[in-house]
Amino acid sequence: MSSPAIMPLHKAETHEAPLLSATGLTKIFTTGGKEFRAVDDVSLDIRSGKVLGIVGESGSGKSTVARLVMRLIEPTSGTVLFDGEELTSKSGEALRLMRRHMQIVFQNPHSALNPRDTIRDAIAEPFLVQTKIRGLELERRVDALLDIVSLPKSFRYRYPHELSGGQKQRICIARAVALEPRLLVLDEPTSALDVSVQAQIITFLQELRQRLNLTYLFISHNLAVVRHLCDEVIVMNRGKVLERGITETVFKVPENAYTRQLIESVPRLPRLEI
Structure with a gap:
């Protein structure tokens, strides 16, 4: 699929301060003496309680953006603000404390869980790392999180290989929400x-x-999933943002040729039946 020229971005206007705001994010990797610009001057805003989707082909840079906003990798340039605080300037203890409020769920639940740990150990880990919660209170919270993700308490004694893929992903989500974050970054969770x-x-x-x-x-x-779940959507290609806006507007009246190509490449794009 060829890369078309960048078109003007249409975006919903809002006066509400975003919970997460990234400006000018750029990430350049160097391999074999050559530079590869994985993310090129990407900016985004997410208001509290909303869902922002990022779509694009494999290699478009969308997962790199997810890791940049979480500070799992360092940007070459650009800034990330979380609730008005600059995340890119934080390090050490300040960054660790900020991460309580923003968590990530990765694509593959099979590799995200330590096969040697029980489900109880996996869910308890955030409390052991970030808090002083121990003993009976810790066990109560593990049970409460299993309840939140609609899994029986008996699962606390199981190991990852005893669970289905969907059950493992629920455990990963339980672990991600354990510390009551405000933001979840979901990187291809299904x-x-x-x-x-x-x-x-x-x-x-x-x-x-x-x-x-x-x-x-x-x-x-x-x-189909993005159209069903997201309030707004960003379309990326080759590290750049080509289009953004309210999800239904982008899907019904795409302004960019690449967006139209992306939508038309799906044989049938109904609403996801859930």
Whole structure:
């Protein structure tokens, strides 16, 4: 698919301060003496309680953006603000404390869980790292999180290999929300799951957002899922933002030739039946 010229961006106007704001994010990797610009001058805003989707082909830079806003990798240039505080200037203890408020769920739940740890150990880990909660209170919170992700308390004694892919992803989500974050970055959270399980996880994420008042940055190549779940969407190609706006507007009246190509490349793009 060829890369078209960049068109003007249409974006919903709002006077509300964003919970997450990134400006001019750029990431350049150097391999074999050559530079590769994985993310090129990307800016985005997410208002509290909303879902912003990022779509694009493999290699478009969307997952790199997710890691940049979480400070899992360092930007070559640009800034990230979380609730008005600059994240890119923080380090050490200040960065660790900030990460309590923003968590990430990765694409592959099979590799995200330590096969040697029980489910109880996996869910308890954030409390052991970030808090002084121990003993009976820790066990109570583990049980409460299992309840939040609709899994029986008996699962605390199981190991990852005893769970299905969808159940593992629920455990990863339970661990991510353990410290009551305000933002979840969801990097292709359903792509490693069977089609029959994907709709269940999407429905669960919708319910969880309403129940816990969460804000999502949702990375995906699945246009049907993005159209169903996201309030606004960003379209990326070759590290650049080509188009952004209210999801239904972008899907119904795309302004950019690449966006139209991306939508038309899907044989049929109905609303996801959930």
